[in-house]
Amino acid sequence: MDIRSLGFRTDLRLLEMTGSEIEDRGTHLVIRTPANPTYFWGNFLLLRQRPVPGGEREVIGAFRTEFPQAEHVSIGIDGTDDQTDLLQGFVDAGMEVDCGTVLTTGELVEPRPVAEGVVIRALESDDDWEGRAVLSRHLWSQTDEDTFMTYARRKNEQERALVAQGVGQRFGAFVDDTLVSTAGIFVTHAGLARYQSVETHPDHRRQGLAAAVVHAAGAHALATYGLETLVIAADTDGDAIRIYRSLGFTDAERHCTLELRPDAWA
Template sequence: MHVSSLGFRTDLALLTASGSIVEDRGTHLVVRTPANPSFFWGNFLLLARPPFPGGEREVVAAFRTEFPQADHVSIGIDSADLAPECRAAFEAAGMTVDVASVLTAEHLTPPREVEAEVRPLVSDEDWEGRARLSHALYGGMDDDTFMEFARGRNVQEKALVAAARGTRFGAFVDGEVVATAAVFRTEEGVARFQSVETHPDHRRRGLAAATVHAAGAHAREQLGARTLVIVADADGDAIRVYRSLGFAETEQQLMMEKRSGAWAHMEDR
C-alpha cells in the first residue's frame, strides 16, 4: 500500500526505525509495536481510503481481530476527506475523530529568550524526567500503567538517538524537565518532530517554542534536514506556537481512536 500522507509517512518511518512492525494487507496497513502494546499510535490500522458506507463497524472489528488484547482502538486513514455520514458512523461506533494539521517549514524564526536551560536529554534521569513530565499532562488513570507506557516510549526514542537519527531536547528548570520536543530524520532531507510537551505549571513562558527551535536547529545542522515536519491539533494552543516559529499548514491527518480499560478515564491537562 502506498502512503501519500506526509504525516503518516513520517510516523511510519520513525516507528519502523525504532522496532515497530508494519504488515501490508493491500487495502490497509497493520502497525504493531510489540514492546509497547499500550502505545495507541504504535498499534493501529492505517486504511488506504475511507470504507464504503456501512463498513465502519467492520473496520473497528478488524482492529479488534488484529489486537484482541488492546485497551484501545486506533485507526488512521491515508486521506483527510471523510464524508460527514462516514464520520458520523465512526462516532456511532464509539470512535473519536480527530483531523490534525501537518505543518512544514524550511527555516525557524528564533523565539524569545527563556529562563531555562535548553539542551538534549542525555542521562537516564533526564529521560525519566521526560516520563514524569508526560505523566503530569494526563490524569484519571493508574500511575503505574501510564509510566510503563511512557518508559516504553522512551526506549523507542533512545533507539533512534543511538542510531544518530535525532534527539530529544528538554527545557530544565531547577534540574527538572518542564518542557520537551524531539526531532528525528525520516528520509533524506526530512525531519519530523515528536511529542512537544510542557508542564501545566510552566506554560506561556516560551519554553515549548525554545525546545522546538533548538530541535529544529539540530535537525538542520546535524541531520541535513531541509524540510521540518510537525503535527498539531488544528484548534489547539500548540499550533499558534508553531506558526510563530515559521511553520505553515501543508495537509491534514485523519486519526480516530477509542479508549477503554485503564485508558478510558485519561484526561488531557
C-alpha cells in the same frame, strides 16, 4: 500500500526504525509494536481510504481481530484533506475523530528569549529521560500510574534507540534541574525530519518554553543532518499550532485519526 500522507509516512518510518512491525494487507496496513502494546499509535490500522458507508463497524471489528488483547481502538485514514464530515459513521460507532494539521518548514524563526535560569539542552542522562516520563505523567494524571509509567518508559527506550542510531535528539527546558518542557525530532527520510511529542508541564505554559524546545530541536536537526524540511503535527485549534506557525511552520495537510480509548486513558 502507497501512503499519501506526509504525517503517516513519517510516523510509520519512525515506528519501523524502532522495531515496530508493518503488514501490508492491500486495503490497509496493520502496525504492531509488541514492545509497547498500550501505545495507541504503535498498534493501529491505517486504511488506504474511508470505508463505504456502513462499513465502519466492520473496520472496528477488523481492528479487534488483529489486536484481541487491546483495550483501545486506533485507526488512521490515509489522505491529505479534512475528512471530519465524512467520518460520522465512526462517531456513531463510539469513536473520536481527530483531523489535525501537519505543518512543515525549512527555516525556523527565532523565538522570544526564555526567562533567566531556564536551561535548554538535549536530554542526556537516565535521570533526564526519567524526567521526560514524569513530565508526560503530569499530562495523563487520570491514568493508573504504574500503567502509564510502563508505557512512558517504553516510549523512552524507543526514542533513545533512535538517538543511539544518530538520527535525532530530544531537547528539554529545565527549571531548577527539573524537565518542564520537551520536544524530540528524528530523521525519517533523506532531507526530512519529524518532531515527536512536544509536551509542557501545565504549570509552565505560556512562558515560551515549548517554542524554545521546538526551535532548539529543529535548529539542531537542520544544522546536523543537512535537512530540507521539518515536519510537525498539531491539533487544528489550540495553542500548539499557533506556536508552530510563529516559528515559521506553514500548514501542509490534514491528518485524520480515530480513537476509542479505555476509560483509564480517557
